[in-house]
Amino acid sequence: MDVFWRWWTAGTVSGLGSAVGGVALPLTALAVLDATPFQMGLIAAAQYAAWIVIGLPSGVIVQRLPLRGAQLGADLARAAAVGSIPLAWWLGELTVTHLVVTALVVSFANVIFDVANSTFLPEIVDRDQLQSRNSLSSGTHATTSLAGPSLGGIVVQAAGSVPTLLVDAASYLVSAAFLRTLPARRVPRPDRWPPMGELIREGFTFVVRHPAMGPGMWAATAVNFVCGAQYALYPLYLVRELHAPAGVVGVLLAADGVGTLIGAALTTRFTDAVGTARGLIAAGFVAAAGAVLVPWGAGLWAYAIFVVGNLLFSAGVVVLSVTTRTYRQIASPPELLSRVMATVRFVSWGAIPVGGLAAGALAGAIGARGALLAIGAVAACAPLVWLASPARGVRDLSDLTPAPAAARL
DSSP, rough: OOOHHHHHHHHHHHHHHHHHOOOOOOOIIIIITOOOHHHHHHHHHHTTTTHHHHHHHHHHHHHSHHHHHHHHHHHHHHHHHHHHHHHHHTTOOOHHHHHHHHHHHHHHHHHHHHHHHHHHHHHHHHHHHHHHHHHHHHHHHHHHHHHHHHHHHHHHHHHHHHHHHHHHHHHHHHHHHHHHOOOOOOOOSSSOOOOOOHHHHHHHHHEEEEEEHHHHHHHHHHHHHHHHHHHHHHHHIIIISSSOOOOHHHHHTTTHHHHHHHHHHHHHHHHHOOOOOHHHHHHHHHHHHHHHTOOOOOOHHHHHHHHHHHHHHHHHHHHHHHHHHHHHHOOOOOOOHHHHHHHHHHHHHHHHHHHHHHHHHHHHHHHHHHHHHHHHHGHHHHHHHHSSGGGGGGGGGGGGGHHHHHHHH
């Protein structure tokens, strides 16, 4: 098995386990600990809070570490954190605070792992294959997102939500075993590393001044704010307002995976046909329409509308994600890539916990359905950002690429 497929297998196993855990964790909070809407928001926010704390330095940290070692350490930390939940439950000591702390530990490990993972791919894949490999990765993520919640719902009904988290913990150990077989990157060791602040500023300045990467970061921030709200509100909405059983919750949440799979399958052909810049604007409006559609209806119709809205939202979002991620990997100078990835994720993924907290507070006041509708309208900011940027006047993002000399700020 060559390097790429070992890397892909590690991510696939880990992603499937995380998708199962993504159903089990909120159901643990709701069914075992009777969490309030605000507590659900705290748990959702904790899962991404590390992007606010170490998002920017993570690019420099990853640049200085062996990629394989960083990924292995992150996997082992996540396995230990998630595995502690069943242990605390069996001892009768499980609390909402424990879930929040576990989510924080996993969040910090995710930051290092994700920046290292996205930096590693261009080292093992030729530039002309990046778009297809990124689409494959997104399609694989869609498949695990499709199978994971359904599998998670079934396992939760059969074994309970807390024991199901052992599947997630085990998936990180399997991922670590595969990653251990990857070649270690030899990190250049200069006589003196430049100050971290200087390196962070260089990456941040490159992104915000770039005519394509800057707007892409702000558009992703709006989308991720909505995603953070959805992570907090979906289980609450389905269980408390639609009264869906655990198995149905898993099936309904799997709609996100179907939409992602559709988007991943169509991204390359769609952007080839209409252009990457135009495709981003169109995909943004599709995602916004889906987000607003999600909380409508009652009874079985509400289930159907939830699925359709989720399909549209996730399909639009994956086009945005694959297109902008591939562009960053191609257009960034190699020595800046990890810092570019960290900057974009610091800003855009930092919006996820903010969205989760805002959604939890809003749901406490107007209910989960009203909060989903209000938050969904924020998704329209993504295509509006692109319309207000230089991308509005071109077909492809490559038309906005600065000259190499100007790119190195």
